[in-house]
Amino acid sequence: MTKITSVSKGDKTEDIRNHQPVALLSIPAKLMEFTLHLNIFDQIKHHNISSQQHRFYRSRSVQSNLLQFTQFIFSSFDKGKQVDSVYTDFQKAFDKVNHWILLQEMENLDLSKDLIILFTSYLKNRRQYVAHKGYESRKFECLFGVPQWSNLGPLLFHLFINYITDTFKQKDV
Numbered sequence: 001m002t003k004i005t006s007v008s009k010g011d012k013t014e015d016i017r018n019h020q021p022v023a024l025l026s027i028p029a030k031l032m033e034f035t036l037h038l039n040i041f042d043q044i045k046h047h048n049i050s051s052q053q054h055r056f057y058r059s060r061s062v063q064s065n066l067l068q069f070t071q072f073i074f075s076s077f078d079k080g081k082q083v084d085s086v087y088t089d090f091q092k093a094f095d096k097v098n099h100w101i102l103l104q105e106m107e108n109l110d111l112s113k114d115l116i117i118l119f120t121s122y123l124k125n126r127r128q129y130v131a132h133k134g135y136e137s138r139k140f141e142c143l144f145g146v147p148q149w150s151n152l153g154p155l156l157f158h159l160f161i162n163y164i165t166d167t168f169k170q171k172d173v
Contacts, residue, residue, distance in 0.1 A: 033151040
């Protein structure tokens with residue numbers, strides 16, 4: 001069971017659009033996530049995680065992505081090549097992660113069956129409710145999404161979008 005609350009992103013706290021959802025997990029769930037993340041991150045990272053991924057990756061950032069992309073553009077232009085690109089904002093993307101596709105992606109990365117079973121258990125039958133200014137929603141099952149502001153959320157999202165760089169290949173024109 002996860003309690004979702006909101007944190008204001010700006011000065012206009014009355015406007016719900018200026019809030020970001022935050023998953024408040026229980027202490028045992030946080031400890032489990034922290035321990036699991038510590039023990040599996042390096043293992044997963046070395047299982048064919050695309051080197052083109054930057055966000056949620058230690059020592060990489062949005063800035064390192066932009067630097068790498070800028071270097072690619074200048075190098076291509078120096079060679080007289082055309083560059084076409086698409087940049088995507090994954091706003092609210094954590095909420096859209098399809099659990100079945102995520103688990104399939106884990107299988108494609110040849111993660112151990114035990115690890116996949118553990119993550120299936122972690123994602124299946126997740127329930128949450130929203131609490132805001134003293135009011136609470138009804139409890140509902142989460143069929144999509146990974147917990148935001150958790151240890152495992154970014155890692156699971158990272159795995160979910162890993163295949164994207166394989167979809168778009170760099171071509172020499």
